[in-house]
Amino acid sequence: MANLNFSLSSEATGRVYELLVCLAKFGETVAIEARGEKVRNTTVDVYSNLTRVQLTFTALNLSRTAYASFALDSRSFFINYEFQGSGAAKDGDRFTCQILNKALQSVFKGRANDSRGRESAVERCDVSVQDQPDKAECRLVVKMLCKHGMTKTYRLTYEPVEVMHALFDRTAASQGWKISARVLREYIEYFGPKTEQLDLLAAEGKAIFTSFTEKVQDGKEVLKQPLETAISLHTEDFEDFHMQENMHIVISVKDFKAIVTHADTLRTTINAHFSFPTRPLQFSYQSFGIYCEFTLMTTGDYRGASSTPNPNFVTNRSSSRQPSTTPAVAPSRSASEMPPPARPVPNKPPPASQSQRLSLKESMRQAPATRPETDPHPDSLFMPGGDDQVWNPPNYDEEEEMLGWDANNEDPSANFHPTFRDSGSAAQSSRGVQPSAHASQEGLEPTQRLSQLHGMFD
Amino acid sequence: MAASPLLSAVTSSSRQLLLLLRCISFAKKAQVRISPEGIRISIDEGSIMEAFVFLEKALFTTYKYQTPQPRSAQDDSSDPPVFEISMTALLEILNIFSLSDPTTSSKRPGFSNEPYDANTAHRLHRHAGLNAFSNTTLGITGTCSLTYEGEGSPLSIHMSESDVTTTCDLTTYTADSTEEIPFNRDHLALKTIIRSANLLDSITELSSLNPAEITIQATPNPSRPSGANFTFTASGPLGSANVEFTQDTSSDTPILETFFCPTKTEASFKFSLIKAAQRAMASATKVSLRLDEEGVLSLQFLVEMEVGGVVAGQGGGVAFVDFRVVPLVDDERGNGVEDGSSDEEM
Structure with missing residues (x-):
């Protein structure tokens, strides 16, 4: 029995449509989460600038490798925003639901360009949730108030669901770049429509974006034609650039295009945060009271990144800003733990293993009471606490990262993103933990399993 | 003969x-x-x-x-x-x-999808020369x-x-039959004139729900807080939607240019039929929407004709396109007149 009401200006209505278009690239449904002010995390954390955010639109793709989130600031985005959760829930004020993106898009469509002064331009958009016990139907009611006395009302069915969020640990992601969306927007046009993957590489003072498709053949029939487009950008075009040289991080072209296209509509700059291949990458940007975050799972040449004892960084950061990057102690991996293949790697780990890896942690997981930036693995048996390397962020590079799931909404530490953690709890592998212990761990890193599989086939 | x-x-x-x-x-x-x-x-x-x-x-x-x-x-x-x-x-x-007519294609860009062939090239070339008596100069295509x-x-x-x-x-x-759908213009339950673009907009909005039928409701004295005099309602698997029009607005150009409705009325129609009139809605400038007491819908579209040329000058003006639709009849809706207040929320 939640009570959620908010109003949007005509510009904001257009922005909602734009974000829905972007979300549609990630999933068929949109999860909406409204939060009351009470559950705000009082502690100061990296998301402190987001604590006012109260309405989020999220989508997670089918293979659960990409997560998109748009958080709308209750004070700057809306004309007015009221939310009162059901007092009964012990976890505080929260309302979550899921709606087909198609349905929402058809409601908000065509409002983006009010500027041409259409007669039926929307003056205000009122949204409320009809979730009262005295009404037979639960509906999300969207009311578009137009000029000259026309009103369009939509009553959409919704599905109450638990919303899953991806948690991204930015402290572990020491590398990244920042660039104007407008610049990137010009270049993404060149990525062929049939290419699937995008390789990010830094080399010789340049950032190289390569879109590619691996050739797939079934007998004599060519199912997918190989195609590669490489775009080099000088690091000077970036407002900030810091990436290990010759490291390949591979994400999906489609996701990247969707993100850049949307970021460009907000006329903003995109931030990328990442650490190493096979660990999550995050794009984020904000404007007009919309905070956008995209957490994508990456593949790529892991060996190239981790086997280099003293990695060189392509950077335009001043040296004082450069974090200490070389791991103090880099325990060499045993041969069995080496991620198997090398060069045609970008496609490996194959999609199957990737989704498997993610689904492994679908089991509910008690979220730790501590926040990730102080202790990323509170429930880990091998807490890095006793290790002085804990303050050395690059130490993470020997730890496989996991997208962990957490649908637990009682998480007291719930800051803006309470769930679906980037837990990195598999750090133990390189420290000689016997494989049996891993079976009970929620987080098995892919390299470990691949090597085990390798053993099985031997 | x-x-x-x-x-x-x-x-x-x-x-x-x-x-x-x-x-x-x-x-x-x-x-x-x-x-x-x-x-x-x-x-x-x-x-x-x-x-x-x-x-x-x-x-x-x-x-x-x-x-x-x-x-x-x-x-x-x-x-x-x-x-x-x-x-x-x-x-x-x-x-x-039309497809190869250069004036048409320039006016309606999305319209011409004909490739640029030799015939078109020839014609364009011909018209490129300035000829005082050419059809294009005269405005006759x-x-x-x-x-x-x-x-x-x-x-x-x-x-x-x-x-x-x-x-x-x-x-x-x-001709098979020359019978027409009877429309009793002397006993109207509703008559309103709105801009055709608004009707098109409403129908487009509702069609996103993929509804089977559409209901038109009108009342002379609105009770709801929205003060809607005139409403289109449709529902589909994803939910329901309505588009309301009110007379009570401060705007200089109210959306309901005229509104005549002696008593509360309601009628439902097959949505696909109304949708068939979309092209007319797009071409017209105004539409007169009428319901007679039997619930038969009459849509009369006013299409403004361009003045074609010098000779056709007297013909420039307006033309009318008429649609008549028979309502869906079921037990509840009956004749659509004097409907009870029970299903006001529909």
Whole structure:
């Protein structure tokens, strides 16, 4: 029995449509989460600038490798925003639901360009949730108030669901770049429509974006034609650039295009945060009271990144800003733990293993009471606490990262993103933990399993 | 057979005819009725919907109508001839030059998807030269003449543009039935005039729900806080939606230009039928929406015709496209008049 009401200006209505278009690239449904002010995390954390955010639109793709989130600031985005959760829930004020993106898009469509002064331009958009016990139907009611006395009302069915969020640990992601969306927007046009993957590489003072498709053949029939487009950008075009040289991080072209296209509509700059291949990458940007975050799972040449004892960084950061990057102690991996293949790697780990890896942690997981930036693995048996390397962020590079799931909404530490953690709890592998212990761990890193599989086939 | 044809009409703006006929192009057969005042072309969909457009005499530069010879001593001599032709064929003929017409394609960019072929190149080249008497200079993009000799003969359409002429003979068929959907214009339950764009907008909004039917409700004294006088409602698997119009607005140009509704009324229609009028909604500027006491819907679209050229100047003005739709009848809705307040929330 939640009570959620908010109003949007005509510009904001257009922005909602734009974000829905972007979300549609990630999933068929949109999860909406409204939060009351009470559950705000009082502690100061990296998301402190987001604590006012109260309405989020999220989508997670089918293979659960990409997560998109748009958080709308209750004070700057809306004309007015009221939310009162059901007092009964012990976890505080929260309302979550899921709606087909198609349905929402058809409601908000065509409002983006009010500027041409259409007669039926929307003056205000009122949204409320009809979730009262005295009404037979639960509906999300969207009311578009137009000029000259026309009103369009939509009553959409919704599905109450638990919303899953991806948690991204930015402290572990020491590398990244920042660039104007407008610049990137010009270049993404060149990525062929049939290419699937995008390789990010830094080399010789340049950032190289390569879109590619691996050739797939079934007998004599060519199912997918190989195609590669490489775009080099000088690091000077970036407002900030810091990436290990010759490291390949591979994400999906489609996701990247969707993100850049949307970021460009907000006329903003995109931030990328990442650490190493096979660990999550995050794009984020904000404007007009919309905070956008995209957490994508990456593949790529892991060996190239981790086997280099003293990695060189392509950077335009001043040296004082450069974090200490070389791991103090880099325990060499045993041969069995080496991620198997090398060069045609970008496609490996194959999609199957990737989704498997993610689904492994679908089991509910008690979220730790501590926040990730102080202790990323509170429930880990091998807490890095006793290790002085804990303050050395690059130490993470020997730890496989996991997208962990957490649908637990009682998480007291719930800051803006309470769930679906980037837990990195598999750090133990390189420290000689016997494989049996891993079976009970929620987080098995892919390299470990691949090597085990390798053993099985031997 | 008479020496002179029964009908001989010439127009310099076949595009205008095409524009009008496209509004009612939802069925394959069209019924044509020729009268001294003009040509009435009507379309019928399973006797639950019909549409007609009246091509007024003034739309043609010349319009000659020869009263048919009485077939016998009987008194049917003054009856205007009625026959059926293929609507799709008629539209194709009228469209034959449109695709390559440079003026058309520049005006409606999305319209021309014809490749740039040699014929087009030739025509463009020809028109590139400045000729005081060329059709483009005169604002005439070609002429179209309609000839009908009399009962049993084909309707022959002669199109010419620059040096290219096309003649088509459309086989005429005996009309099935000349019955019309009765609409009682003396006992109206609702009459309102709105801008056609607003109606189109409403229908487009509702069609996103993929509904089976649409309900029109009107009330003279709105009770709800929104103060809606006039509402379209539809529901589909994803939810329901309505578009409301109110008289009570501070705007200088209220959305309901006129609104007449003596008592609360409601009627439902098959959504696909209303949707068939979308092209008319897009072409027209205003629409008069009426419901009679039986719930029959009449949509009368006012289409503003461009003044085609010097000669056709007198023809420039307005044309009307009419739609009539029979309501869905079920136990609750009855005749749609004096409906109880029970399903106000529908």
